[in-house]
Amino acid sequence: MEEQNLNEMLLIRREKLKKLVEEGKDPHKIENFKDAVYSKTIKENYSEYEGKSVRVSGRIMTKRGHGKVNFMDLQDSTGRIQLFNRMNDIGEEAYEDVKTLDIGDIVGVEGEIFTTKTGEISVRTKKITLLTKSLQILPEKWHGLKDTDLRYRQRYVDLIVNPDIKDVFVMRSKIISAIRKFLDGRGFLEVETPILNTIAGGANARPFITHHNTLDIDMYLRIANELFLKRLIVGGFDKVYEMGRMFRNEGMDHSHNPEYTAIELYQAYGDYEDMMDITENMVSTIAQEVLGTMKVDYQGTELDFTPPWKRITMVDAIKEYSGIDFNNIETAEEAMKIAKEKEVEIDDDLTRGEIISEFFEAFCEEHLIQPTFVIKHPVEVSPLAKRDPEDPRFTQRFEAFVFGNELANAFSELNDAIDQKQRFEKQVEAREKGDDEAQMMDYDFINALEIGLPPTGGLGIGVDRLVMLLTNQSSIRDVLLFPTMKPVGIEKDNIEE
Incomplete structure (x- = not known):
């Protein structure tokens, strides 16, 4: 009826x-x-x-x-x-x-x-x-609809009936403008690099694959723009950044969308310490500019972005939240035994460093509520980062966590061409064993490193996640105007002509 x-x-x-x-x-x-x-x-x-x-x-x-x-x-x-x-x-x-x-x-x-x-x-x-x-x-009561996904599928109606939704996207625009203002003010140059690549590089992720008919080759939507930006540092630019869409053919949840916005920046003659400085100062400056405060209410929790942020090594974080001290665990066999005791699900052929990473994910991430830099990741899970001179099993890398989610990833860039090639080869081996998220060999990038990459600090920040934090949104779909959704057929006509 x-x-x-x-x-x-x-x-x-x-x-x-x-x-x-x-x-x-x-x-x-x-x-x-x-x-x-x-x-x-x-x-x-x-x-x-x-x-x-x-x-x-x-x-x-x-x-x-x-x-x-x-x-x-x-x-x-x-x-x-x-x-x-x-x-x-x-x-x-x-x-x-x-x-x-x-x-x-x-x-x-x-x-x-x-x-x-x-x-x-x-x-x-x-x-x-x-x-x-x-x-x-x-609809008279848009929020009362049973199909909540309809708000995302028909965002144009959502914006009409819920005009307050516009405020989130106005704020998003202001945040993006503030990012550019901050970096431009520090002498960074905004550049553009290819979205369609012949090699999916710069991160461990599953790419989207397409085919170029004229060249008759498979190509990939970029999963990161890192390797191109570092080529520009090799070429003589000292400070570059790019903000744009990345694409990863992976799962979807409250903090992941297959198509998302990220910013990556690189600074010649810098390191991951400089990237920590940029991260905490940029985020706190943006919060102050767009919200008028560095203390933000997020889902009922006050987050304080005021620098300096807490810093902790990955091994120390594991010790704090699981009681396991990997400083006293030297081999993969010992690590494997502890993992089974702690009921951490892992593959049988993982290295000590990979098991450390699994422990961190299992025991630590959910506890990192206030802005925190987790530093010194195992080299096995950081194929593009420079080794830590104090312990070459680890790297000069950090991830910034807020409210249990990764916000930023950065490191002192690996500029040893021989070491980089060896790490790529290990990634290729993993890929041949079935790891479709492992990185591909990029000989041209190796060639660029052989030309010479100066000491460089690099940083990547998830813009959508930053917008979520500063607009108090619990789902990434609420900060994307048109999030990826499974298609639902819309009838050609609702009534007969």
Whole structure:
């Protein structure tokens, strides 16, 4: 019955449009409606607009009233303003047209600003022009829909019915601008590198694969832009960064989307200590600029981004949260035995360093709530990082964790071409054994290192996760305008023509 009523209402809207076209009033032939004033501007500057004629435009969100007077709420990109429509003001024929308008229709309005007896700033309508006829019906209670995924699938409707959602994306834009402002102010140059690659390099991740017909070769959407950016350091740029889309053919959850935004930056003659300085200062500066504070409420927890952030080695973190001290475990066999005792699920052929990484993931990450730098990762899980001179089994690498999630990854870049080639070869071996996230051999990058990469610090930050933290959103899908979703068929037409 509800479906039948819905189809009838949709049919009525199409009949209204058909009648308008037949009468020579096709709204879709109207070219523009210029010089409209935003509702927010009018309300914030009411004394300047009171009694004056204005033009406003937007979407009708509510209708009420009857007889010779009715009211509408008009929504534009900044808010809502009430329309006061009276037959005596706009004429009998025009008023009849106004009464046929539907919620969702887009209109241009000419009228006079005044305040109603109830204190509502309004537009006393003199003329309404239908600019676009809405053929669908907006949900009255969008958040009450049973299919919550529909908000992401039809973000355009979500933005209409829940205008507060826009605030998150306005904030996202401000955060991205603040990132650029911070780095540009430190002398970094923004560059662009290929998204379509012949080798998926720069990270351990499963790539998306496509095929180039003319060259007849498989190609990959980039999983990272690291190797190209380091080539630029080899070429003589001292400070470069790139912010853009990365693609990983992996699982989806509250903090992962196959297509996401990241920023990577590289500084010649620097190291991972410099990257820690940049990370904590950039994030805290952005928070202060866009929120006015370095202390942020996130899901009921106050996060303090004020520098300096806590620093802890991966081995010390494991000791703190699991009680196991890997300083006293020298071999893979010993590590394997401890892993079984602690019920950490691992493969039988893992090295000591790989087991350390598994322990950290199993016991530590969820406890790292306040901003924390976890430093000195095993070399086996850091194929592009420089070895720690104090203990070459580890690297000069850090990951920044906030609220149990990785926010940033950085290291002193490996610039030893021979060592890099050997690590690539181990990655290739792992790939041949079935690890489709292991890195590929990149001989051109090895050649670049042989030309000579100066000591370099490199940093990658997940922009979406940073936006989540600063806008108090628990899901990455709430900070992506169009997150990846499994397709659901939309019928070509909801009703018969």
